[in-house]
Amino acid sequence: MFRPELCFLPHVGERKQVLTAENLRLTLNGRQVINGLSFEVKEGTIHGLLGVNGTGKTTLANLLMGICYPDEGSIVFQGQDITRRSISERAKMGISLAWQEPARFEGLSVREYLSLRRQPGMEEIEGYLWTVGLLPAQFLDRAVDATLSGGERKRVELASVMAMKPSLAILDEPDSGIDVLSLPHIMNGIAAMGKQGSSVLLITHSEEAIKAADEVWIACDGRIVNTGQPQELCEWFKNHCSTCSHVGEPEHNGA
Amino acid sequence: MIAVEEYEAMLEAYGRTGADPRVLRNGETGSLIVHENKVLRVGQAPGLKIETEPTASGVSVALVVAEGARLEHPVHLCFGVLPREGLQEIVLSVEAQAGSELTAVAHCLFPNAVDVTHRMDADIRIGDGARFSYRETHYHGEAGGIRVVPRGKVSVGKKGMWQSTFALIEGCVGVLDYDFDVFGDESSISELTVKVSGKKKDEIDIVEKIHLDGQGARGLAKSRLVLSDNARAMVRGETYGNAPFARGHIDCLEVVNGDGVVASAVPVVHVNDRRAKVTHEAAIGSIDSKQMQTLMARGLSEEEAVDVIVRGILR
Numbered sequence: 392m393f394r395p396e397l398c399f400l401p402h403v404g405e406r407k408q409v410l411t412a413e414n415l416r417l418t419l420n421g422r423q424v425i426n427g428l429s430f431e432v433k434e435g436t437i438h439g440l441l442g443v444n445g446t447g448k449t450t451l452a453n454l455l456m457g458i459c460y461p462d463e464g465s466i467v468f469q470g471q472d473i474t475r476r477s478i479s480e481r482a483k484m485g486i487s488l489a490w491q492e493p494a495r496f497e498g499l500s501v502r503e504y505l506s507l508r509r510q511p512g513m514e515e516i517e518g519y520l521w522t523v524g525l526l527p528a529q530f531l532d533r534a535v536d537a538t539l540s541g542g543e544r545k546r547v548e549l550a551s552v553m554a555m556k557p558s559l560a561i562l563d564e565p566d567s568g569i570d571v572l573s574l575p576h577i578m579n580g581i582a583a584m585g586k587q588g589s590s591v592l593l594i595t596h597s598e599e600a601i602k603a604a605d606e607v608w609i610a611c612d613g614r615i616v617n618t619g620q621p622q623e624l625c626e627w628f629k630n631h632c633s634t635c636s637h638v639g640e641p642e643h644n645g646a
Numbered sequence: 647m648i649a650v651e652e653y654e655a656m657l658e659a660y661g662r663t664g665a666d667p668r669v670l671r672n673g674e675t676g677s678l679i680v681h682e683n684k685v686l687r688v689g690q691a692p693g694l695k696i697e698t699e700p701t702a703s704g705v706s707v708a709l710v711v712a713e714g715a716r717l718e719h720p721v722h723l724c725f726g727v728l729p730r731e732g733l734q735e736i737v738l739s740v741e742a743q744a745g746s747e748l749t750a751v752a753h754c755l756f757p758n759a760v761d762v763t764h765r766m767d768a769d770i771r772i773g774d775g776a777r778f779s780y781r782e783t784h785y786h787g788e789a790g791g792i793r794v795v796p797r798g799k800v801s802v803g804k805k806g807m808w809q810s811t812f813a814l815i816e817g818c819v820g821v822l823d824y825d826f827d828v829f830g831d832e833s834s835i836s837e838l839t840v841k842v843s844g845k846k847k848d849e850i851d852i853v854e855k856i857h858l859d860g861q862g863a864r865g866l867a868k869s870r871l872v873l874s875d876n877a878r879a880m881v882r883g884e885t886y887g888n889a890p891f892a893r894g895h896i897d898c899l900e901v902v903n904g905d906g907v908v909a910s911a912v913p914v915v916h917v918n919d920r921r922a923k924v925t926h927e928a929a930i931g932s933i934d935s936k937q938m939q940t941l942m943a944r945g946l947s948e949e950e951a952v953d954v955i956v957r958g959i960l961r
Contacts, residue, residue: 458939482945494940497870498958507954508945534958555944 406433409559409590410486415454415464417447417613424450425461426613432559437581437591439604439621441628447613448594449491452563455592456488457481469558482508485558489565491594493548495536501547502531505554519550522583524576541568549580553587560584561592566600578603598625653679653686655728659755663785663816669722676721680705682734693717693746704735704765709750713743713773721748726755727762730791736766744773744803752782759820760791767797774803774831780810786817790846794819798826802834804860811839815960819848819877826853832860832889839868841960844877845904855884858892858922865894872956876906884914887922894924901959902932903952 410432417425424447432438442448453459455466457478465474473481496504505516517527523546533539535547545565552560562584566577581603584591595601607624609617609632617627656679657667670677670687677689678696685698685705693715699706711717727734742748756762772778786792794814802808808828819842828836838854856865867883885894900909913926933955941951
């Protein structure tokens with residue numbers, strides 16, 4: 392995807408790194424979910440992470456956000472080792488996560504959810520809702536509870552990450568369970584995040600969504616097995632991962 | 647205290663809760679202020695008639711909403727005991743005549759209670775097609791020396807609606823012994839909600855019963871409790887589907903936020919007609935870890951996240 396606002400940035404490979412993960416390893420319930428994972432997230436870049444179910448993508452998101460800690464390896468964010476830092480500390484440093492299955496909150500309005508830490512003005516909050524295709528007049532005072540549909544909740548989640556103005560936004564399958572008419576709004580949100588200067592780690596299964604990425608990583612067995620441009624990597628993913636011996640294995644669908 | 651001083655003291659205590667005392671002075675809205683067994687103010691409104699009768703330990707109140715009357719503004723009721731010790735027994739009779747509409751907001755003030763009992767016996771009759779919304783909010787001090795005993799029997803006529811919320815989230819509960827019984831006629835709607843924040847050595851006993859007696863009657867008994875320290879709570883929600891197409895639901899959530907807390911819930915669902923359906927859900931446990939993580943990933947500390955979740959549940 393061409394983004395003129397990023398023209399001033401050097402090529403992805405030459406941009407400054409925002410986050411560096413080195414040799415991350417994590418075993419859960421006797422299974423090596425993350426297996427020597429190393430990568431760099433670059434400034435102002437949308438990194439797409441593709442991989443079949445169970446390859447450790449959500450676990451990686453959790454490791455980066457501090458929801459769990461690696462058994463081995465390190466995570467450095469903006470020059471500071473955050474490997475053992477708490478969720479709150481990481482959030483305050485500028486990392487934010489849009490959950491694959493976002494939690495629901497009784498009695499908490501969308502307006503409040505979008506201003507939990509920062510206090511954006513009303514115009515700014517409304518702008519985030521417009522970006523993800525939600526009419527502010529209809530949604531600002533709605534509770535972030537079970538009365539929102541799954542798709543609405545995911546769009547509110549994306550808007551709330553935008554409202555944090557993070558240096559690094561981790562988006563865990565923001566497009567899953569989204570109908571085709573709503574998908575462009577999700578894509579809008581991802582693009583807007585890039586425009587506001589955030590680096591993005593976009594975890595997805597979708598060939599359509601991955602087109603938003605500047606660079607794509609393919610994950611398999613808790614490792615990154617290939618990197619490249621979205622178009623070529625999508626083809627590679629389809630050709631290699633559909634016949635991969637791990638696909639369909641029961642343990643492959645756990646993480 | 648003489649009556650004028652008591653009146654001003656009640657308004658001041660009311661104002662300290664964050665509410666605007668001017669609503670109680672407003673001559674255009676219905677209002678009632680009772681301190682101990684003294685009636686300090688009765689404000690009538692078109693379509694509304696409030697009669698009071700002091701007793702040795704409280705006040706009998708009769709509130710009638712005329713047939714078809716739709717009160718534009720909420721009626722404000724204010725009950726309280728300001729000294730450290732005392733007894734207040736309110737006998738409340740409400741008749742919302744057919745087709746009427748009323749919202750009543752009750753404020754119960756016991757900011758200094760060390761040994762106070764507040765008892766309410768309510769007999770509420772909602773006529774056919776009438777709609778009555780009632781919210782009772784308690785403001786207690788931190789001593790916990792209070793016993794609150796709300797009792798109510800509510801009958802809801804055909805296509806009538808009863809919505810009530812009992813909230814006790816400011817200060818210590820003390821002892822709460824809440825028991826409401828609602829009887830819904832054909833196509834009526836009955837909703838009972840109780841929200842309580844228990845702490846220290848609070849003892850909470852809640853009984854919500856809904857009898858869906860008319861065809862197509864609907865009912866919801868909802869409770870939200872947040873318990874910390876050594877608070878103990880028992881919630882019993884009972885729903886009886888006694889008529890065709892009656893639909894009822896019990897929804898109980900008790901959040902346990904302390905090592906000494908004891909929390910129980912007993913839902914009773916009973917159906918007498920094969921075309922009726924009643925359901926229940928009850929959850930007791932600590933604050934949801936995913937909710938916590940989500941809020942912390944927005945930069946809140948653990949304490950701030952707990953506060954946001956709890957305030958939302960009790961809102």
